[in-house]
Amino acid sequence: xxxxxxxxxxxxxxxxxxxxxxxxxxxxxxxxxxxxxxxxxxxxxxxxxxxxxxxxxxxxxxxxxxxxxxxxxxxxxxxxxxxxxxxxxxxxxxxxxxxxxxxxxxxxxxxxxxxxxxxxxxxxxxxxxxxxxxxxxxxxxxxxxxxxxxxxxxxxxxxxxxxxxxxxxxxxxxxxxxxxxxxxxxxxxxxxxxxxxxxxxxxxxxxxxxxxxxxxxxxxxxxxxxxxxxxxxxxxxxxxxxxxxxxxxxxxxxxxxxxxxxxxxxxxxxxxxxxxxxxxxxxxxxxxxxxxxxxxxxxxxxxx
Amino acid sequence: xxxxxxxxxxxxxxxxxxxxxxxxxxxxxxxxxxxxxxxxxxxxxxxxxxxxxxxxxxxxxxxxxxxxxxxxxxxxxxxxxxxxxxxxxxxxxxxxxxxxxxxxxxxxxxxxxxxxxxxxxxxxxxxxxxxxxxxxxxxxxxxxxxxxxxxxxxxxxxxxxxxxxxxxxxxxxxxxxxxxxxxxxxxxxxxxxxxxxxxxxxxxxxxxxxxxxxxxxxxxxxxxxxxxxxxxxxxxxxxxxxxxxxxxxxxxxxxxxxxxxxxxxxxxxxxxxxxxxxxxxxxxxxxxxxxxxxxxxxxxxxxxxxxxxxxxxxxxxxxxxxxxxxxxxxxxxxxxxxxx
Numbered sequence: 001x002x003x004x005x006x007x008x009x010x011x012x013x014x015x016x017x018x019x020x021x022x023x024x025x026x027x028x029x030x031x032x033x034x035x036x037x038x039x040x041x042x043x044x045x046x047x048x049x050x051x052x053x054x055x056x057x058x059x060x061x062x063x064x065x066x067x068x069x070x071x072x073x074x075x076x077x078x079x080x081x082x083x084x085x086x087x088x089x090x091x092x093x094x095x096x097x098x099x100x101x102x103x104x105x106x107x108x109x110x111x112x113x114x115x116x117x118x119x120x121x122x123x124x125x126x127x128x129x130x131x132x133x134x135x136x137x138x139x140x141x142x143x144x145x146x147x148x149x150x151x152x153x154x155x156x157x158x159x160x161x162x163x164x165x166x167x168x169x170x171x172x173x174x175x176x177x178x179x180x181x182x183x184x185x186x187x188x189x190x191x192x193x194x195x196x197x198x199x200x201x202x203x204x205x206x207x208x209x210x211x212x213x214x215x216x217x218x219x220x221x222x223x224x225x226x227x228x229x230x231x232x233x234x235x236x237x238x239x240x241x242x243x244x245x246x247x248x249x250x251x252x253x254x255x256x257x258x259x260x261x262x263x264x265x266x267x268x269x270x271x272x273x274x275x276x277x278x279x280x281x282x283x284x285x286x287x288x289x290x291x292x293x294x295x296x297x298x299x300x301x302x303x304x
Numbered sequence: 305x306x307x308x309x310x311x312x313x314x315x316x317x318x319x320x321x322x323x324x325x326x327x328x329x330x331x332x333x334x335x336x337x338x339x340x341x342x343x344x345x346x347x348x349x350x351x352x353x354x355x356x357x358x359x360x361x362x363x364x365x366x367x368x369x370x371x372x373x374x375x376x377x378x379x380x381x382x383x384x385x386x387x388x389x390x391x392x393x394x395x396x397x398x399x400x401x402x403x404x405x406x407x408x409x410x411x412x413x414x415x416x417x418x419x420x421x422x423x424x425x426x427x428x429x430x431x432x433x434x435x436x437x438x439x440x441x442x443x444x445x446x447x448x449x450x451x452x453x454x455x456x457x458x459x460x461x462x463x464x465x466x467x468x469x470x471x472x473x474x475x476x477x478x479x480x481x482x483x484x485x486x487x488x489x490x491x492x493x494x495x496x497x498x499x500x501x502x503x504x505x506x507x508x509x510x511x512x513x514x515x516x517x518x519x520x521x522x523x524x525x526x527x528x529x530x531x532x533x534x535x536x537x538x539x540x541x542x543x544x545x546x547x548x549x550x551x552x553x554x555x556x557x558x559x560x561x562x563x564x565x566x567x568x569x570x571x572x573x574x575x576x577x578x579x580x581x582x583x584x585x586x587x588x589x590x591x592x593x594x595x596x597x598x599x600x601x602x603x604x605x606x607x608x609x610x611x612x613x614x615x616x617x618x619x620x621x622x623x624x625x626x627x628x629x630x631x632x633x634x635x636x637x638x639x640x641x642x643x644x
Contacts, residue, residue, distance in 0.1 A: 009518040013511050111375060115346035118504060118530045121556065219507040222533045229508065230500035264495065264515040273468045273496035 010265055011145040015153075016219050018257030020045065023156045023211035024235035025242070025249045026163060027204030032244040033167060034200035035180035035193075039095035040080050042232025043102030044205050048073040048212020050106040053125055053223035054113060062126040066152065066213040073209020074202045076102065081201040085194055099232075107225050119224040127221035128152065128214070152214040159207070164246040176200065208232070234280065241287055252287070259283040334367030335581060336392035339573075340383045341373050342401035349551035350569060354398045354421060357573030364574075365581070367393070384409050388416055394577055398569065399423060410434035419576045421569055430587035435580060437572040440592035442478035443631055444565035445525070446638040447600045447624050448547045449482015451562055452523035453490060454620045455545060456483065462493040462521035464512045464535050466502040466528045470642055475527040475549065475565065477641040483523070493521055497531055506534030513538035513546075523547070523562070536560060545613060552601055554612040562613045563600045571596040594632045603628050 024041040031038035051072030056065025079098050084091040114120045128150040136147040146157070167173040178186040179196040186193055215231070216223050234256050241255075242248025263276035339358040345351045355371055362369040370392075372383040384405055387395045395416065397406050400423035407425035410418045410433050417433050424436035452461045461483050463476035480492035495512045499505055509531035513524055517538065525547045526535035532548060536557035539546040548554065548564035572591050579585030591597020601610045602621045614621060630636035 007518065009514065013514060016507075017511065111344045111346065115344060116348065117343035117346065118348075119506070119533055121533045215507055220510050220534045220537055222506055222537075224504040224506050224530050224533070226501050226504055227506065229505045261511065261515075264512050265518075267495045267512070268462075268493050268515050268519045273498050277498040 008141050008144050010261055011142055013264065014254075014257045014261035015145040015149070016257075017260040018253050019149075019153050019156045020211040020215045020219070020231055021235050021238060021256055022250060022253040023152065023159070023214065024208045024232055025238040025253050026156070026159050026246070027207035027211075028235055028239040029242070029244045029246065029249050030163070030176075030200045030207075031204045032239055033177050033180045034197050035183060036080075036084055036197050036201055037091045037095070038080070038201070038204055038239075039092060039236050040077070040098035040102075040232075041204070041208050041211075041235045042228050042230070043095075043099035044073045044076055044208035045212045045215065045232045045235075046102045046106055046226065046228040047076045048209035049216035049227055050109065050212070050223055051209065052213035052216045053120060054109075056127075056217055057114075057120075057122060057125045060124050060126050062128045062217050063151075065126065065217055066128070066210065069213035070206045070209040073205040073207070073212065075205070077201050077205025077208070081198045085197040085201065103226055106223075110223070110225065117225075119222060121222035125217070125221055128218040150214060150218045152210045152218060155210065156214075160246045160250045167246070211235075237284060241284060241291070255283050255287055256280050334365050335362070335394075336367055336390075337362055337369040337394050337396060337577065338387040338390060338392045339369060339371045339396045340380070340387060340398075340402075341371070342380060342397075342399050344373050344375065345371075350567070351398060353551070353567075353569035354396065354573055357570035358396050358577070360570065361574045361577040365577075380405060388413050391416065393417065394419055394580055396573055396577075397421070406434055407431060417580050419573065419580070421572055421576075422567065424588055432587065434587060435576050435585045436588045437576050437597070438588065438590050439567050439572075439598050440590055440638075440640070441565060441567075441598060442474045442640050442642075443592045443638050444598045444600050445475045445478035446482040446485075446631075447602070447628060448525065448563055448565055449479040449484075450486060450624055450627055451482075451600075451602070451614055451617075451620055452479065452525070452545075452547070453483035453486025454623070455562065455617070456490060456523045458520045458522045459487065459490050460493065460519070460521040461490060461523040461525075462495065462516040463525040463527055464495055464497065464509055464516060464531075466497050466531060468496045468498075472527055473641040476525060478638060479525045479547070481638070493519065497528055502531065503528065504530035506531050506537070508534070510534030510538045513544075514542060517542050517544045526553075532556075552606075552610055552612070554601070554610050558611045559613065561611075563602050564612070566599045566601065566604075568597055568599055592631075593628055600624065600628075 024045050028038045028041050048069040052065040052069035055068030056062050080094050083089040083094040111117050130148050130150055132148040137143050175191045176196050179193045183193045238249055238252035241252040259280040263279040267273055267276045337358050339355055341351045358369045374380040374383050396419045398421045403423045403425050406418055406420045410431045414433055420436045463479055465472050465476050476494045483490045493516055495516055497509050499508050509528045513535040516524055522544045524544050526532040536546055539560035540557050545562050546560055548561050550567050553564050554561040576585055601607055601612045602614045602624045607615050
């Protein structure tokens, strides 16, 4: 049964499920570090997916689509940045509004631009190419999944160490964290919190746009109404579960990707859909419980 | 903003919300019909067929028809209000998106005849002036299963279904039944898209289809509505054969789709209009192969130009035609998974 369950197709499925979640979660992580609670990942990913398909269709180029998706995600994130940073609004209220706006806007623009409702699929929409890395992509099981990815896929993987270096080993990263943890102290030291918060929110918009492009031009090549389908919310949880640390966020995203990919496979082996649908949430609860236990032990050790 | 500006702004907003767009030939002496869609027709074949049926009825009876295209919930209501105001002989509505509205307006306007296709409101007593046309989807799904049973080499088939609800088992269970009629040793695997957005989540549907294919199924029935595109992409990537629903989906992934479980909305609209004008239409009519309400491309007239794979297998087409004839003359009954 295990040979039937674990093969390279499963690992590929897990990685495909993981990448959009990881990209969005990294965006959420940057905001979290800058002290902006970011729950509009879902909406920005949806806008990114729509912009990616629209851009790719109009220019018949996946690269153009991806760039437009990142631009659209960034532009859309300004709603939250203005409301939550400049106007000091509640980021949760604004985030919910942004998500609703994204759903309404894309559902409205779909018939306006393409004369269809529900799904837009067209041969002119250019999908993202995969770029296999020689030798590495031949590694059994994990090779094809990780080293035969799309540009957003590689960017997601590279972003994890890059953001770690940025956050913990650069002065700008230090200031960003300072803005999130002690905004008043940061300000007295001459750091402008508004600037940093804006930059963080826009960066998250760009990453969510990239996540949307991967979803709508990489995982599949089409747009469907509300196609982010809760992946942005999973990313919000991944930020919390990973304690806004790049490695933690990667681990949490991998956990959700694995739960989803494994769920699909187990369903084929006869496990009811009601159970496999619950897998990601069960995985979250188990991971939270385990993390808590470890955390407690560290506390005890440091106390002693 | 001054008061005039507000009124003007309101008017513009109303126009945007209503978005009612009328087309078709007006005037004429004969009966009049209004066809209201739940969304823009665009390239939606299902809604196109509804219009075609209304048009055919109007031409046959020397009458006229108009089409009101809706864009959203508000415009659906506004369009029905406008149609009722117009008082045509029949107002034709399609899909579940009109289930509540149809009951509300039919009860409020007992003199106005309504048709609702592919859905029916559940009321304690049937509404006399609302005529629902629903489909026996299991008959077509069974015929697709016969094809799959003949075409499978791995002896494994599967269905990727939006949700695990009894209604959708009409497709998946009947598909499996058809295949197992050909060869009882064929194994069936049904997976459900689930998640937050099962009817419009192509990425998830694609992963499900890939998982079923990875386990050996080479014939996969796509019962996912808006998610189907993902399943067809998987079919093109890894090379299994797929089956579509409602309309001819073969051109969406030419070379990967065998056939489709069709809903011939045009025939149903036409027959219901005839029935209403003759005074014989019931509140609820079910349409299957016999009534020309459902079908598969294999037994239709457009097979050669359909881009469906089944056109390359004349032997199977003959076998499917025989089974369809038996279903129509009553010698073969496909059990309904919804009412076992």
